[in-house]
Amino acid sequence: MNTGTVSPAPPLVSAISEDSRGIPSLNFRDFFKLPIGPRGLEPTEKLKALAGRRIGIVGFMVRQSIPTSDFFVLSPLPVSLGDEDETLADDLPASVIFVHVQPSRETPLFHFPGVLRVSGILNLGAYEESDGHVSSVRLHLDAESSRALAARQSAPAIE
């Protein structure tokens, strides 16, 4: 139960920092104004400024009970999506990014445990995904991440 010492949530970062490859890095806490207000989500200025640009993001691949082949979901926490008894009454945080793979695959994506870092073009706005979710934030994987994904998908880690 004890997860170690906990500092209060850090203030939103206003400056855009870059990672070791010179790509702006985006943190899930920078997506929407936190805590979430009484209505819908409110995107931060940082998120809006990065729309259409290549960014890098670190997170956990959501474990999908019904895997999809054209995208996976990256989350700030390890999360599982349920089976048919759950439908869209899920445990997804509001701040998740739907990672669209290029090119589209024919077979569903394998799940990788652990922390992943991916990069690609950030895309904002409401969009209906193939599994019924309406995503607000998407990443279109760039060539580097797509190659790494393809290599791993053909030799999946044994779980």
Place this chain on the structure above:
Amino acid sequence: MIHRNNRHTSLTFLFAAALSALASPSYAAPVISRLTPPSNPLVDGAATLARFLPSQRFDLQATVAPDAGANIVSFSFAVDGMTLNPTVGTTAIVTSGLNSRLSDGSATPANTAVVSLRGYSNAKAGMHSLTVTAVQSDGQRVTRSGNFEVVGITKQGKVAKNIILLLGDGMGAAHRTAARIMVKGYAQGKAQGRLAMDTFPYTGMVMTSSLNSIVTDSAPGMANYVNGNKANNNEEGVFPDDTVDTFDNPRIEYLSEYLHRLKGKSLGIVTTADVFDATPAANAVHTSNRGNGTGIVDQYLDDRSLTGLKVLMGGGRKWFIPNSSDKTSPQALNGSQRRASTDYVLPADIVAGWGAAPGAKDPGRDLIADFTNAGYAYVSDRASMDAAGTADKLLGLFSYSNMNVAFDKINKRRGNSTIVDEFGFPDQPMLDEMADKALKVLARNNRNGFYLMIEGASIDKQAHLMDTDRWIEETIEFDRAVKVAQDFATAHPDTLVIVAADHECAGAAIIGAAAAVMPPYPSTATVATYEAARFPHYTIVGDGYPQTTDVPGRMLIGYGANADRYETWLSNDQPTQDSQQPFIGTPPLSAHPRSPALRNVSNGFLITGQVPGQQAVHTASDVPLSAFGRGASLFTGVFDNTDVFFKIGQIVLGGVK
């Protein structure tokens, strides 16, 4: 085959007909492939399938396939031999939008008609015969008969004015036992305390199967309790039909609608799940697809005059935010999950037969604004819920999707964790706090009484994930809500309180305890069985939850309905140290969120599952049901979940000795 009315060749015709009868006995005639409500065989001693309380509304429907080249022009229903004369506008013949296959799997013939009579009811107790007659364009008629029963009410005693149904989703006997062991403790063979639900004086066992399987899901699991009839998996408040539309199925009036119509009672729905989810929805909304969230949440508001909805609380705010992506530029970025494809528009016969709102495909609707304009106070977290006082009507949406589990909410309050902060909702109420608020609102101006459903939703969700400590703490939270309801009933003796489950989840079993001397790696050697298990002891702190679940000799749970999993026997699995991670360079730790929920491959041992997929599944085991307050004595023995509806009906309308 063409029939000729030609007297000159009548002998030839008869001869030809006799020949063809010998060769291939197929006479052209329309065929009725389905009659709703569904019936059991019309033989002596067969238990009636469809049952209703006196004057409970339901739809009559049949699927009729005409001969090739013909169509169905008219139909009628008869009950006990008397042809019904329905109100104009409450009937329909539908020939488009049908499923491509009929209920027997055969291809749907051209011009097949689904004929409906909406909003029928019968006040006379006893068995009734039901016959549909369909007329084809060439004058041929076809009939099919079935039956239904109206369960009578007798005046026996004082009635219950209020009904509180607490639904522990997936909560079987093992789930209750594990919660008791954890939060009350055992010594010398005796429980050192009782769960609130243990103190209820009457307990029975419930058979939970659905209309189409021994293993149900949460949609019929709830609906069967509150409308007295079986439903297919994934369907709520409806019988199956042969049309594609998911909101036009034959309806069965819910307990909430029936009591509001007959008695002016109000409805309250409280859940820790997204409010569109099956358990809350199957108290108020009729659909054959439990996933159609936009239409489900819209109908909570639009049909409040049918249900008497006064309180709706839970998660699922994503359905109540406008999605105007079709209309505005730039596109909205507010997290809305609304879509036209999951929204509702009702056919005219349902609107006329039930007085239901017709609906519209309006993903751009601001549903929170519509609720507040209709007089509901809106609250978005615990602070605003407490500040709302005793509103007349209340809408509470505390998270984007499901609310966070008790384990994480409590750790936030203790300052141990920021999981709820990562989700963006740091101040979520506990289920017992929500129950308390709901009762205060419903009890205000409560001349006619209310029906309140309170769901502990994530007992099931965490049991699916085989996350032992989370589902046990969900059950503890649920029992704290049970106590709130019990206290209310003690203060208001004309109240019935029922604690039930829709089904059992995961085949949970208390197999023993962690061995006194732990092996170096998790394995079956970790499990101390029989007398070596002794009595796991947890320290409970002031908030009512364990200080920690990682205690020596902790209770261990096995899962009979499990999928493959890696078991560490730890409550808080360590973040993975797996060097096999793909993509990763040297991630700065400060960018990482914490990960108490991560299942770690590298330090758990593989337990092979019996079911496909990645999660545990529901089981067909009977589940316990406990009752307290007025009429509780009816809930003993082994009974069907549909029987509960008629017991409640008797208690509310006729009382119990």
